[in-house]
Amino acid sequence: MKSVDAHLAEILATVRTLAPLELELERSLGTTLAEEVSSPVPLPPFDNSAMDGYAVRAADLAAVPVTLPVIDDVAAGSDELRAVGPGHAVRIMTGAPVPAGADTVVPVEWTDGGTVTVTINQAAPTGNAIRRAGEDVLAGEVVLRPGTVIGPAQLGIVAGVGRRRVWVRPRPRVVVLSTGAELVEPGLPLGPGQIWDSNSFTLTAAVRESGGDGYRAATVGDDPAKFLEQLDAQLVRADAIITSGGVSMGAYEPVKEALAPLGTVRFEKVAMQPGMPQGFGVVGEDQVPIFALPGNPVSSFVSFMLFVRPALRKMRGLPAGAPETLTAHVAGSLRSPAGRRSYLRGVLSDDGTVTPVRGQGSHQLAALASANALILVPEDVTDVPAGASVQVIRL
Numbered sequence: 200m201k202s203v204d205a206h207l208a209e210i211l212a213t214v215r216t217l218a219p220l221e222l223e224l225e226r227s228l229g230t231t232l233a234e235e236v237s238s239p240v241p242l243p244p245f246d247n248s249a250m251d252g253y254a255v256r257a258a259d260l261a262a263v264p265v266t267l268p269v270i271d272d273v274a275a276g277s278d279e280l281r282a283v284g285p286g287h288a289v290r291i292m293t294g295a296p297v298p299a300g301a302d303t304v305v306p307v308e309w310t311d312g313g314t315v316t317v318t319i320n321q322a323a324p325t326g327n328a329i330r331r332a333g334e335d336v337l338a339g340e341v342v343l344r345p346g347t348v349i350g351p352a353q354l355g356i357v358a359g360v361g362r363r364r365v366w367v368r369p370r371p372r373v374v375v376l377s378t379g380a381e382l383v384e385p386g387l388p389l390g391p392g393q394i395w396d397s398n399s400f401t402l403t404a405a406v407r408e409s410g411g412d413g414y415r416a417a418t419v420g421d422d423p424a425k426f427l428e429q430l431d432a433q434l435v436r437a438d439a440i441i442t443s444g445g446v447s448m449g450a451y452e453p454v455k456e457a458l459a460p461l462g463t464v465r466f467e468k469v470a471m472q473p474g475m476p477q478g479f480g481v482v483g484e485d486q487v488p489i490f491a492l493p494g495n496p497v498s499s500f501v502s503f504m505l506f507v508r509p510a511l512r513k514m515r516g517l518p519a520g521a522p523e524t525l526t527a528h529v530a531g532s533l534r535s536p537a538g539r540r541s542y543l544r545g546v547l548s549d550d551g552t553v554t555p556v557r558g559q560g561s562h563q564l565a566a567l568a569s570a571n572a573l574i575l576v577p578e579d580v581t582d583v584p585a586g587a588s589v590q591v592i593r594l
């Protein structure tokens with residue numbers, strides 16, 4: 200059987216990093232920066248007040264209280280400024296430019312708040328409450344480097360340096376396609392032998408959480424021709440495709456039956472539990488990667504975490520590899536099939552213990568939903584005693 204590591208290595212060698220494109224700022228959240236962003240001007244662009252108060256000369260505050268005439272009023276955005284001469288005060292608001300001549304700002308709380316004259320009760324040292332030009336960013340300084348993921352604050356600084364559009368690697372568009380004649384759309388009544396489709400919801404959400412844009416395509420039954428039709432229709436808008444179901448050894452395996460003859464998608468057994476049957480390859484003119492995941496709900500989710508998530512990172516232009524693990528102590532004993540790496544579901548506590556959840560079957564989605572970690576049991580280990588040290592992946 201193929202090892203988990205070999206399967207991931209093949210996937211990462213096949214998927215390509217998406218080409219950069221220029222996007223409106225509003226559409227750039229969650230994308231990866233593909234250029235160096237620098238500021239054309241210093242930030243702040245001019246010396247300005249950090250507080251509401253009075254701009255004065257510090258030398259005039261040698262003996263307080265002192266009363267000074269208020270010769271002007273400047274708000275943020277003011278552009279016609281009167282210089283502050285000796286013995287003068289200008290009422291100033293937060294963010295307003297500091298007028299020439301003034302070298303300190305006295306907060307309004309230290310004064311009587313006058314508008315014709317002001318009595319200042321407490322002296323402020325030179326430079327008090329003044330934010331200097333370039334204190335945040337110098338003119339020409341790089342504020343973001345390529346490879347940075349654009350979150351709210353990063354989007355903010357791009358706007359803050361005056362940019363409206365930005366070169367980024369986009370969020371991968373991933374179409375999720377469930378197969379199975381037994382599947383019914385949640386919200387509709389179940390007939391005999393039917394179950395509600397959960398995988399397409401889990402996988403679409405997992406794509407979003409992994410920095411992609413997930414699209415749920417309509418479920419297809421067990422007909423390989425219908426599956427190919429649906430796949431064809433979806434390919435135009437996809438950077439990657441995920442399917443669930445139809446990859447094992449049964450009589451009706453539409454994904455395997457449709458894709459195996461193409462010769463570009465391989466169906467194999469990977470030495471893991473859950474998630475043993477896996478399909479991966481490329482389809483269509485553009486060689487779009489396709490992940491044919493097993494239908495069991497826990498199997499498809501675990502497969503996503505181990506194989507699709509790292510692939511999405513590579514597509515986004517981020518460092519990609521096996522999920523990070525941390526060491527924990529297992530609260531109960533565990534069993535694992537020989538020759539397969541197990542990913543058992545557990546609850547990881549703050550004290551570093553991980554408790555296996557009840558219900559470790561590949562179909563037990565409720566048990567998965569109660570877990571926050573996967574517990575790894577290596578291929579050559581079949582029994583793990585309670586208290587043993589294990590590697591876990593946070594979910």
Ligand SMILES: Nc1nc2c(c(=O)[nH]1)N[C@H]1C(S)=C(S)[C@@H](COP(=O)(O)OP(=O)(O)OC[C@H]3O[C@@H](n4cnc5c(N)ncnc54)[C@H](O)[C@@H]3O)O[C@H]1N2
Nearest residue numbers: 377379396397398399444445446447448475493494495498
């Ligand atoms: N003779 C063998 N049988 C099976 C093998 C094997 O090696 N030999 N492997 C088993 C393993 S392991 C897995 S995993 C599954 C994989 O099966 P498929 O990928 O072909 O998936 P299906 O048969 O379509 O479904 C399996 C299971 O999952 C349920 N399912 C499917 N899609 C959804 C969905 N969208 N939402 C919720 N549940 C779904 C489906 O009803 C089945 O119960 O094969 C084993 N068999």
Ligand code: MOO
Nearest residue numbers: 473474475498561
């Ligand atoms: O490998 Mo299957 O994924 O056990 O249910």
